Amino acid sequence: MIEIFVTLLTATFFGLFAGLMPGIGSSALMLTSLPVLFLLPPELCIIFYAMAVQSAQFSGSVSAINFGMLGELTSYPALAERQYILKNNLQQTALKFTAIGSILSCIIPILMLYPLLNWFQQHSLILRTEFTLLVMLSILGFCVLYKSNTKTLNVLLVSMGILISQIGLQNPGTESEPREFLTFDLPFMYQGIPMIVVIGGLIAMPLIVKYINWKQDLGNVPMNVPLQKINFPLLSSIRGGLLGLFTGLIPAVGTVLGSNLAWKIEKIFFPRDDHRSVMARLTSAESANNGSQITVLVPLLVLGIAIVPSEMILLSVIKTKSWMPGESTWAMAGLDFYQWLIIGLVVSSLICYAVCYTFIKLISGWLGRNLNLINKICVLIMAAAVLYAGSMVEARIFFISTFLIFSAVGIYFKRVDFIPLVAGYFIGDILYETIEVLTFLYG
């Protein structure tokens, strides 16, 4: 029983902290949480992930508004509305509205998650290999169309990701004969390039390094502003939450798309730059953001497919703990996994709200003063996590050296967004297996 409370508190505070820190995205959050995740059973790892990422999204907008920093693309709408908010002393109001919007937008998806998962599991069509291929192809499609890079570069990155995923001794430990690819007969290459290295080096490290020497004079950001009397934009919040619910299912870009699309749609309803319109747009975007974080779990829980990088880190951990989608019989104190997930998400939302609302000035001030040091500590924690993951399979030197190489590549090519490569890396194996099964089915 103590495990669940430790998970709940750790995940919420890790997430809150990561969201408030400029530069710590969800992937870096999951990587720095790896030492904790390795200790937990797979079901608690999933609950940890859901709560941590939700808390990070919750507090991420606070970071964007107060620091003016874009930790993740999901906070872009908050950043876009920042000038108006600061100019008109709406910081406290924005915080309150985004907090309420986030809680509201969690409630609908949380309530829908249980029947949605049941529905998915009852419909055999969704478990079929053809459907898995369809999901894979849509991930590839979204990766190619990923806006941060040119289409040609995206194709190249996805192909490189698939290629990297095939390095090593494939199918070792199954009943099939292992297939060797680019191991050069070196035993340390049998393991292949580890996931933690690819995501940590190419995604998390460049983001942390980008903000490592960032300085912000918090004196310029007045926090002691009164709450303004504006009605909470309930309809905007519901619209955003529902939109997030569906965009969360879109691979790779679902969460980013959700918040940005909700913000743009709300601009149609509230095009002006006044207090009410700005708050409506912001609340809708934040609601979509939090809503999508919950539905992003559906493909993982039903098919065992991760569709965003942070979730890929989670999947790689739970796979080592013998987890299979839909197979969980885990229960605690008479409640099953889904019931604890719902309780966890609701409680963590309330903790986030209370902490952000009450201690935001204190936390922001402390983070602002120690940002540089904290970022450096995060780099160290991440390196320690890589070392720890390496020691789990007796390959410490290989893990650390490949992590350094990938980090150097990520930092050197900082203008390239490596998400398509990471997605390609992650679906490489599943794609290969799916095609193989389909050749048996139709071949």
Next chain:
Amino acid sequence: MKKMTLILATIAIMLSTVASSFSFEKKLSLYVGSSSGGQLAAFQTIISKELENRGWDMDFKIISNCGQVNEMLKTMDKPLLAGWFPAYNTSEDNKCFNQPTMKNFLGIYLSSPRLVCGPMGKPEFKIVKGNTYAIGVNRGQSHEIILTDLAKEIGITFKVIEYKNSGFIKRAMQAKEIDMWYTTGGLLEHQNGTQKCFYGTLLEEKDRIIPLSDLLSKPYVYTLGTGYFISNEALYKNKALKKELEKDINEIIALDSYKESLRAGGAFIPNISKEEQLDFVNANALAYVTQ
């Protein structure tokens, strides 16, 4: 005097050599080369925990890469135990190839028969003559040969579909992608009356499951899901350590709780001598390639 010193020195060296091979510290590495999701890793985890309870200082890791563990078996200078599987020994070119001998073999810890079963949750399922059934099997083995002969024998057709592991076979069954499976699961469900199994690589008929050997005329060597332990040189050369370890492993696999876990997984340990176990394991490895 010189001669005396030489004799004493020789005796001292001999004594220390003998003593070193009989002195030991109960410290052991147990590395799992099989994938973490399977039965093999699960039972090795149980054994590692039980060894710890018996005072062993265990370094237990699920490496999930038999090639890497094989390399460690060759290079590690500390005592290392590893769970092995007959399918790893299909060819010498295989990076996981490690033929067990009496020196490094420490016995079978699990063996599961492969069963031809119908859909989960449908105990009323019947095989109808003339029909074609999609059947899920584990990838990379020669199950198709046995299944084709079985199909001929009972007047049906099997469309064999290979999956990565039994977890994926189960999901394919849920998805109605396959009608039947030929894998190591299903015995408990069959006994509980929630699934119907028809044939299996059993030595004798059990719960109305017919041994394939009774039905097929060719002298097949039927593959079972068999897990066994092998050790590195540092372990088997320390005779006292190996003896103590074998004693403890034998005690663990004789525990009622262990037997119950085996039964729940539809597995057993063949009641034969260690020499026969080794022959059985090697014959199983051969069976993967010579059917």
